[in-house]
Amino acid sequence: xxxxxxxxxxxxxxxxxxxxxxxxxxxxxxxxxxxxxxxxxxxxxxxxxxxxxxxxxxxxxxxxxxxxxxxxxxxxxxxxxxxxxxxxxxxxxxxxxxxxxxxxxxxxxxxxxxxxxxxxxxxxxxxxxxxxxxxxxxxxxxxxxxxxxxxxxxxxxxxxxxxxxxxxxxxxxxxxxxxxxxxxxxxxxxxxxxxxxxxxxxxxxxxxxxxxxxxxxxxxxxxxxxxxxxxxxxxxxxxxxxxxxxxxxxxxxxxxxxxxxxxxxxxxxxxxxxxxxxxxxxxxxxxxxxxxxxxxxxxxxxxxxxxxxxxxxxxxxxxxxxxxxxxxxxxxxxxxxxxxxxxxxxxxxxxxxxxxxxxxxxxxxxxxxxxxxxxxxxxxxxxxxxxxxxxxxxxxxxxxxxxxxxxxxxxxxxxxxxxxxxxxxxxxxxxxxxxxxxxxxxxxxxxxxxxxxxxxxxxxxxxxxxxxxxxxxxxxxxxxxx
Amino acid sequence: xxxxxxxxxxxxxxxxxxxxxxxxxxxxxxxxxxxxxxxxxxxxxxxxxxxxxxxxxxxxxxxxxxxxxxxxxxxxxxxxxxxxxxxxxxxxxxxxxxx
Numbered sequence: 001x002x003x004x005x006x007x008x009x010x011x012x013x014x015x016x017x018x019x020x021x022x023x024x025x026x027x028x029x030x031x032x033x034x035x036x037x038x039x040x041x042x043x044x045x046x047x048x049x050x051x052x053x054x055x056x057x058x059x060x061x062x063x064x065x066x067x068x069x070x071x072x073x074x075x076x077x078x079x080x081x082x083x084x085x086x087x088x089x090x091x092x093x094x095x096x097x098x099x100x101x102x103x104x105x106x107x108x109x110x111x112x113x114x115x116x117x118x119x120x121x122x123x124x125x126x127x128x129x130x131x132x133x134x135x136x137x138x139x140x141x142x143x144x145x146x147x148x149x150x151x152x153x154x155x156x157x158x159x160x161x162x163x164x165x166x167x168x169x170x171x172x173x174x175x176x177x178x179x180x181x182x183x184x185x186x187x188x189x190x191x192x193x194x195x196x197x198x199x200x201x202x203x204x205x206x207x208x209x210x211x212x213x214x215x216x217x218x219x220x221x222x223x224x225x226x227x228x229x230x231x232x233x234x235x236x237x238x239x240x241x242x243x244x245x246x247x248x249x250x251x252x253x254x255x256x257x258x259x260x261x262x263x264x265x266x267x268x269x270x271x272x273x274x275x276x277x278x279x280x281x282x283x284x285x286x287x288x289x290x291x292x293x294x295x296x297x298x299x300x301x302x303x304x305x306x307x308x309x310x311x312x313x314x315x316x317x318x319x320x321x322x323x324x325x326x327x328x329x330x331x332x333x334x335x336x337x338x339x340x341x342x343x344x345x346x347x348x349x350x351x352x353x354x355x356x357x358x359x360x361x362x363x364x365x366x367x368x369x370x371x372x373x374x375x376x377x378x379x380x381x382x383x384x385x386x387x388x389x390x391x392x393x394x395x396x397x398x399x400x401x402x403x404x405x406x407x408x409x410x411x412x413x414x415x416x417x418x419x420x421x422x423x424x425x426x427x428x429x430x431x432x433x434x435x436x437x438x439x440x441x442x443x444x445x446x447x448x449x450x451x452x453x454x455x456x457x458x459x460x461x462x463x464x465x466x467x468x469x470x471x472x473x474x475x476x477x478x479x480x481x482x
Numbered sequence: 483x484x485x486x487x488x489x490x491x492x493x494x495x496x497x498x499x500x501x502x503x504x505x506x507x508x509x510x511x512x513x514x515x516x517x518x519x520x521x522x523x524x525x526x527x528x529x530x531x532x533x534x535x536x537x538x539x540x541x542x543x544x545x546x547x548x549x550x551x552x553x554x555x556x557x558x559x560x561x562x563x564x565x566x567x568x569x570x571x572x573x574x575x576x577x578x579x580x581x
Contacts, residue, residue: 022525023502029521030510036571038519043564046528060538061546068533072557077559080565091566092520099527099559105552109545120489133487221523224559225503228529229496233519235535236487239529242499247526249503254519257510345513347579353515361573372512 014052015239023043023245026250032367049239061419085362086319089351090146093139093217096224099133103128104194110234111179111190119180124177124233129190130197131227137201145210146351152274157209162271168200196237209274211393214352215258216269222251245264258353289428289440294447297455300387300422301462307384309340311376313413314360316350317390317425323453324363327389330460331365333469343369344376344386344413346394373413380417388415388423388439389452395423396437406435421445424455517570524563530556 025042028034059065076095083091107128111117117125144150175193178184208216229244259266306312312331318324331341343365349356357370380386388395398405399412415421421444428440428447439445448455463469487495510518533556537549 022528023506026503026506026522026525029518030507030512030514032511032574035514035517036568036575039517039524039564039567039571042521042525045539046525046560046564049528049531053534057538061540061549064537064546064550065534065553068537068553069557072554073561075554076558076561076563078563080562082571083566085570088520088566088570091562092516093521095520095559095563095566096523096526098555099523099529102533102552102556102559103529105548105555106529106536109540109548109552110532112545112559113539134515157578165487218519221519221526224523224526224529228526228532229499231529231532231555233487233492233496235532236492237531237535238487238492238495238506240531241487241495242502243525243528245496245499246503246506247528248510249500249525250522251526253507254510254515254522257507258515265574347512347515350516352519353512354518355514355516358516358570358573359497361570367513367574370513452572 008064011052011056014055018045018049018052018239019242021048023246026246036304036347038188047281049243052239053237070462086316087147088358089214089217089355090143090350093143093146093213093220095142096221096445097136097139099224100132100139100220100227100413102131102132102134103224106231107132107234108190108194111186117186121234122186123181124230125190126179126193128227128230128234129194130172130176131223133194133197134201134204135220135223135227137198137221138205138216140444141202141205142213142216142220144206145205146213150206152207152209157273161203161207165200165203168203168239169195172196172200194270204270207273208269212264212269212274214348215255215264215266217352218251218255218258219266219270222255225249225251258348289436291355291441292447293426293445294449295422297448297450297458298462300446300448301459301466303420303422303462303469304334304339304385304459305466305468307334307339309379309384310385310387311342311344311380311394311415311418312343313346313386313388313391313415314349314356315389315391316355317392317396318452319356319359319390321390321452323389323451323456324360324365326453326456326460327364328360328363330456330463331369332464333394333460336469340372341369342376342379344373344415345370346373346391346413347411349394354460373411377414382413383418384420386415386418388421388425389456390424392425392437393435395439397442398436398438402438415439416442416444419444422447422448424450424452426451513574517567520563520567520570524560524567527556527559527563530560 021041022045025038028038107125110124175189178189225244225247229241232240334341347353395413395415397416399407399410533549533553537546540546
């Protein structure tokens with residue numbers, strides 16, 4: 001391919017504009033007021049980049065381009081419109097895996113192009129194949145775990161898994177070296193590398209517990225950026241290198257932010273095995289719950305009627321029960337009654353940081369009522385009623401008090417400091433991480449057993465029967481401060 | 483092979499791009515982590531450019547077909563990624579905001 005220098009200059013401005021817009025897009029995605037426009041800006045940048053490239057290389061092979069575009073965009077559009085908000089983390093994992101697969105395929109095909117393959121090109125191909133394959137299989141495992149198609153089998157927790165993974169990694173390095181030598185056909189060594197790397201991706205992800213999957217997806221997102229940058233080296237595209245490197249680096253930052261929120265180190269997420277599995281969950285804290293108090297929605301409603309300050313703690317269980325809308329109705333009723341209502345959002349509520357905000361936003365809960373953990377924790381002592389809905393590990397007081405607990409050190413919501421705590425839960429089962437929760441045994445805690453949606457609906461009915469929220473029954477707005 | 487960038491130039495581009503990425507994501511409210519991850523993930527589908535180049539330069543239908551499959555995978559990532567991000571962000575509203 002020998003483009004005239006004029007043509008090469010022809011698309012450089014478009015490429016530069018695309019990089020600028022991508023950078024602005026990523027930056028402005030970090031603020032609520034600008035995020036939506038920023039996402040569109042990034043999409044525009046991507047379009048500019050494609051237009052620039054097509055201007056540069058012409059429409060060579062257009063039937064193939066058309067076919068790939070129709071299939072990929074069509075399926076992408078269909079998936080994006082069909083997916084439920086609760087399934088967002090696993091869909092991001094699926095999309096991410098497909099990006100990795102694309103880099104893998106490009107690199108494999110590039111190795112098959114005629115002509116001399118330089119050492120730099122081969123190095124880029126090897127990295128693209130390796131990282132692309134790990135991204136693909138790792139993302140699919142992450143998706144399957146979040147979708148609860150896969151659990152974390154006990155045999156994956158054996159220490160010998162490290163040996164298997166190390167052996168796989170060494171074999172991958174061996175295949176990579178082989179690709180540079182004429183000893184075996186390049187196609188063979190690369191195919192072997194791809195296969196081994198796919199298995200390695202599974203081997204690395206399978207032992208990690210479901211609760212840590214957000215960190216894994218974020219890291220794999222970073223990997224797919226690295227794979228894209230390597231593909232950029234393969235085809236000689238500055239734009240691809242910049243964008244891939246940008247996403248790779250940004251993904252690393254996001255990963256470390258998530259680790260901080262969960263009080264996990266990246267190393268322990270990757271190599272420490274699943275939380276709450278086998279020996280880790282052991283210790284003096286196992287056994288049946290004792291001194292559990294439970295109550296009916298009616299009693300809960302009567303307590304709420306006299307409350308001035310109520311905090312809801314929504315968790316993934318709420319979203320699974322599709323109860324966000326019922327929750328909003330209860331909250332609105334209480335607000336009309338003059339109650340100060342807030343939602344306490346733990347950084348990892350839901351399946352991923354920020355997931356709960358999205359789920360509540362879907363139910364039209366205004367985001368200025370959502371209060372983050374650091375901001376709301378000092379307020380719990382002067383909160384009358386806390387209602388925990390489908391959250392578990394993020395309200396576990398043992399994370400603060402019990403060094404034996406696997407959660408010890410994780411920042412949690414201090415709900416037990418409120419006057420009364422209601423925990424709406426179907427049964428006394430363990431949380432997503434499989435860890436026992438001492439909150440249920442606290443003196444000021446009452447369990448309200450049942451499906452979150454049913455409980456909220458009966459709560460709504462009871463509150464209405466008590467006359468809560470009726471306009472003529474409105475009491476004076478309470479003094480909110482103090 | 484397609485034409486390659488000079489090694490040093492490519493490495494400079496890589497370095498500066500990485501530094502840019504490290505700086506771009508600084509303080510982000512946790513509420514935006516999921517949309518941000520999803521948006522960044524859509525951008526990583528930019529590998530579709532490599533698939534397009536491959537289709538244009540591949541000498542055989544087989545390699546072109548591989549390129550087309552790679553393009554489909556990348557576009558699935560890009561189109562799906564931007565659309566779900568938009569769906570999520572469309573729902574962030576303050577009290578009293580109109581749709």
